[in-house]
Amino acid sequence: MVFKPTNDLDTYISHENTCETGVVRSNIFMNYIQNGPIIKNKDSLVSSFVPDEIIHRDEEIAQISSVLAPSLRGYQPNNLFIYGTVGTGKTITMKFILSELIRTANQNGGGVKPIYINCKMKRVADTEYRLIAQLLKEMGVYVPDTGISTNILYKRFFEEIEASKDSIFIIVLDEIDALFKKIGDEFLYNLTRSSSELENTKISIVGITNDLSFYDRLDVRVKSSLGEEEIVFKPYNALQLRDILLGRCITGFSAMPEGGVINKVAAMAAHEHGDARRALDLLRVAAEIAERFNDTMIEERHVDMAQDKLDLDKTVETVRSQPRHSQAVLYAMIKLHEEGKNKNSNRVQVQGNGVHWADKRLLTGDVYDRYKSICNAHKMPTLTQRRVSDLIGELDMLGIINARVISKGRYGRTRQITLALSDSVLRKTTNLLKERFV
DNA sequence: AGTCCACAGGAAGGGCAGGCGA
DNA sequence: TCGCCTGCCCTTCCTGTGGACT
Numbered sequence: 001m002v003f004k005p006t007n008d009l010d011t012y013i014s015h016e017n018t019c020e021t022g023v024v025r026s027n028i029f030m031n032y033i034q035n036g037p038i039i040k041n042k043d044s045l046v047s048s049f050v051p052d053e054i055i056h057r058d059e060e061i062a063q064i065s066s067v068l069a070p071s072l073r074g075y076q077p078n079n080l081f082i083y084g085t086v087g088t089g090k091t092i093t094m095k096f097i098l099s100e101l102i103r104t105a106n107q108n109g110g111g112v113k114p115i116y117i118n119c120k121m122k123r124v125a126d127t128e129y130r131l132i133a134q135l136l137k138e139m140g141v142y143v144p145d146t147g148i149s150t151n152i153l154y155k156r157f158f159e160e161i162e163a164s165k166d167s168i169f170i171i172v173l174d175e176i177d178a179l180f181k182k183i184g185d186e187f188l189y190n191l192t193r194s195s196s197e198l199e200n201t202k203i204s205i206v207g208i209t210n211d212l213s214f215y216d217r218l219d220v221r222v223k224s225s226l227g228e229e230e231i232v233f234k235p236y237n238a239l240q241l242r243d244i245l246l247g248r249c250i251t252g253f254s255a256m257p258e259g260g261v262i263n264k265v266a267a268m269a270a271h272e273h274g275d276a277r278r279a280l281d282l283l284r285v286a287a288e289i290a291e292r293f294n295d296t297m298i299e300e301r302h303v304d305m306a307q308d309k310l311d312l313d314k315t316v317e318t319v320r321s322q323p324r325h326s327q328a329v330l331y332a333m334i335k336l337h338e339e340g341k342n343k344n345s346n347r348v349q350v351q352g353n354g355v356h357w358a359d360k361r362l363l364t365g366d367v368y369d370r371y372k373s374i375c376n377a378h379k380m381p382t383l384t385q386r387r388v389s390d391l392i393g394e395l396d397m398l399g400i401i402n403a404r405v406i407s408k409g410r411y412g413r414t415r416q417i418t419l420a421l422s423d424s425v426l427r428k429t430t431n432l433l434k435e436r437f438v
Numbered sequence: 439a440g441t442c443c444a445c446a447g448g449a450a451g452g453g454c455a456g457g458c459g460a
Numbered sequence: 461t462c463g464c465c466t467g468c469c470c471t472t473c474c475t476g477t478g479g480a481c482t
Contacts, residue, residue, distance in 0.1 A: 386471070387471075
């Protein structure tokens, strides 16, 4: 059988790693070498890549630079908060500015020490202890993962800071809202209050967040000790996204995409709140798919397939990495969803138009009952409803389900749950969970 | 207006694994 | 080795909620 490229993602995936005979060939990489890749420099096609020039962010760069510039003269910059939705270039702009700041500081004798930490990284800075430990690690100080009290850790941290005489530390906390959600704002208070007592060095904090209401939720005493400045990054529009993509195409591809590809990717990403990260992911995956099809150019159909693949990969991987009980809860929802669908389709056949098409909304109590029966069938201990309620909340936060609290009057308050998965993603997820719970 | 239901969700604490320091 | 510290996962207890029902 000769495999012809199609627009069907399942066909693509199922043939992704096979050959005509199903026998593994010894020259499996030959096609890649012979046909020549579309991708010239993959690094420049990922969202974390910091290019030499940041476009469409001149105003923001000027604003942030003016806030941080006093550090070059030995003065403490104001604390700064940067807001903006996902993929608006906050992180990349900040990293660009930090590299420029270091370069300029080095030319002028040093003294500025930026530390960048992503607070969303699991087991890196998702607790107060880990945050301070990570700050110390960034300063070259070994810290054990556990075993030391947080107070002692703070003490060590400020001792290290003080030892760096006449320096200005700029601590950039990316996704600071994630840390705030976990541990509150005490760490901000501790950092700002203690830093005001330092004699030889100074600390400034730059918080980056997607949450525009973040500052409003801080405690009053934290707000007063922060005394912050704020900058909001607006979403990119389709034209700006197109410019960004064109820039990355030049550095990333040896063959430019087909005519409408860039516009299509830009339009799709602009539709998703001007998300440049999504635009780059789409373009990169489309290029990878085109290469695997041995095509010489990225076409619009590759972009459509990339869109499906990104959604699929993200969700299935998320489900795969969940704890077993979370998977059991999700499996309970999928089973109830399937049964509801079948039941209603039968009823439609029997009763004609008298019954509405599948009511796919599930309730917490039903999900919990089914979850318990799945646990019993697999000899797993059952978690309490309280805990399962939290797991449902986590699945909601991950975007796998939509859960909304409703009141059914005297029949109580509950969560109304719907699956937030497309058909192809649901199929893959169901297969994955069936393997775990057969 | 008061009652009731089926939870939601906050707070507190238990048990566990693992590291540090005396 | 032991006590103390941590994070993590979990349970128990409790109060709050909001719309239907009486």
